[in-house]
Amino acid sequence: MKHHPILPKERILETALHLFHKQGYHATGINQIISDAGVAKASLYLHYKSKEELGIEYLNARQEIWFAQLKLFTDESKKPKKKILAAFDFLNFINEKESFRGCSFLNMLSEIQSEETRLLASIQNHKTQLREFFREILPEEKGEHTDIIYLLFESAMTESQLFKNQWPVEKAKQAVADLFKLKYIK
Amino acid sequence: MKHHPILPKERILETALHLFHKQGYHATGINQIISDAGVAKASLYLHYKSKEELGIEYLNARQEIWFAQLKLFTDESKKPKKKILAAFDFLNFINEKESFRGCSFLNMLSEIQSEETRLLASIQNHKTQLREFFREILPEEKGEHTDIIYLLFESAMTESQLFKNQWPVEKAKQAVADLFKLKYIK
DNA sequence: TGGTAAACGAACAGACTTGTCTATTTTATT
DNA sequence: AATAAAATAGACAAGTCTGTTCGTTTACCA
Known part of the structure; x- marks a missing residue:
């Protein structure tokens, strides 16, 4: 063209x-x-070749765009704690930008059937990468409790979509900061 | 008939x-x-009178059934800590029973448009009740950090649906138990 | 037992769905 | 300038969707 x-x-x-x-x-x-x-x-x-194929390409593209934006926030700092708190600032940003539409992947998850294994695999792949993203920020031998960050991050996304409000992001971010202070996360 | x-x-x-x-x-x-x-x-x-109306009645009915089942688990104990940990056992139970289909309300949330305000209100109402359910278990003056329980509970539900596995429930439950020990929650 | 309400099967409307196909035009490359 | 690839509009298939309207049958109650 x-x-x-x-x-x-x-x-x-x-x-x-x-x-x-x-x-x-x-x-x-x-x-x-x-x-x-x-x-x-x-x-x-x-x-x-089909709508499902377009759906898979949609998730793949979203994966790239979403992580690139996340890293714009987390790359600002070098310290693990600051990096992780910046991830929550990213949530704040994307909620505003996208009017609290939540996570593309979790939204898709709610819509698919158990037979649509290719879509499920794309979703699981994205979330596994996010989980590992948090894990890799923290020093290896001290990463035993990092999944709590992942879990709080995920609910911050979902709950702000639900309530159309940033409070879940703020609460989750504060909780993570507290856990650092308590040395539950190091 | x-x-x-x-x-x-x-x-x-x-x-x-x-x-x-x-x-x-x-x-x-x-x-x-x-x-x-x-x-x-x-x-x-x-x-x-319409599919949407049936959808609303579906959420209302689900609200009753779901909470009744939750309370079967939490009413077993009197101590706040035990009650809350029992809520996670309920998640474990319902995941098995319903083959990791996740939360009816969050699934519906992903499907609705912003115009469908009646459905959104039903969903918000359910989650507000759940949030208050956790809040009321703990002694009033010490409930400043109870929302972290709610947030972990929510992600436990979503993530076990996503990974078709109970590990998120176990991790979230363990985290809550740890927070009690650390006296972050009292 | 007669009347009222509920439930029935089935047709129908009208719009929408994904996907295919054809015939034509536009674009890029050689 | 000629050829091959890409993109076009639009019709079409075959099915789905929600919702309405029939006329008929079943059930309950007074």
């Missing part, structure tokens, strides 16, 4: 990123995606 | 409780509900 700065395949993915996250996977139809992307239906099925 | 032990209205709700929870709200159609319930479509719309 000459007159469009972005290729159809990329426009489709951009639109899917926006609509799947905002409206949900089931609530978003192929027809809305192609009309919003300004693309022919045949073009969508040329690049993605 | 004479030959059916349960009334149509109740059969519809029973079926909705099962299918909405197992498959999700959008993935479950009215037609499957009426055929599984063995009820005419006209009967469904006689008792419930």
Whole structure:
């Protein structure tokens, strides 16, 4: 295409990123995606063989974008404690930016059936990486209680989506800070 | 009805409780509900004016059933600490029983649009009650850190659904037990 | 036993779903 | 300038969705 700065395949993915996250996977139809992307239906099925395939590409793309943004926050500091607290600031930021729509992956998880193993695998993969992200920040031999950070981080995301409010992020962040002071996390 | 032990209205709700929870709200159609319930479509719309209305009744019913089961576990003990740890045993139990399908309310949350305010209100109401349930177990003047229990409880539910495994429940329970020992919670 | 209400099966409306196909135009490359 | 690939619009298939409206049958109660 000459007159469009972005290729159809990329426009489709951009639109899917926006609509799947905002409206949900089931609530978003192929027809809305192609009309919003300004693309022919045949073009969508040329690049993605099914809606599920597009769903998987959506999760893969989201994984990249989400982690890149998280790292913009955590890379500001060198100390483990500061890095981890910065992760909660990121949640604060993304809640504002995306109007408390919560986690793309957990939202997808609620919608899929047990047969859709490829989607589940993408979701599990993302969360495993997040869990390891926290684990790697802390000194190896002292990481026995790092999963509590992961668990508090996850509920901060879900509960702020639920209450459309930042208080769960603030509470979780404060709790993690307290656990550092108590040396439960080191 | 004479030959059916349960009334149509109740059969519809029973079926909705099962299918909405197992498959999700959008993935479950009215037609499957009426055929599984063995009820005419006209009967469904006689008792419930829309699918959304049935969805609200589903959440209301789930609220009753879920809390009743939770209390079966927590009422076994009198001490606050034991009561709270028993709540995590309940999670363990319901995960087995329902094959890691997670929280009905959070699953619904992921599916609804921001316009569906009645459904959102039902979900918020349930979670507010759960939050207060934990708060009321602990002595009034010492409840400053009880929300960490709520947050860990919530992520235990979500993460065990995600990984189809009980480890998040065990980790969260252990963390809460540790926080009691550290007197972060009293 | 007659009347009222509930439940029934089944058709129907109208809009929506994913996905396929065709015939045509545009774009990029050689 | 010619050729091959990409993208287009739009019709179409076959099925699903929610919700309404029939006329009929069943059940309960006075």
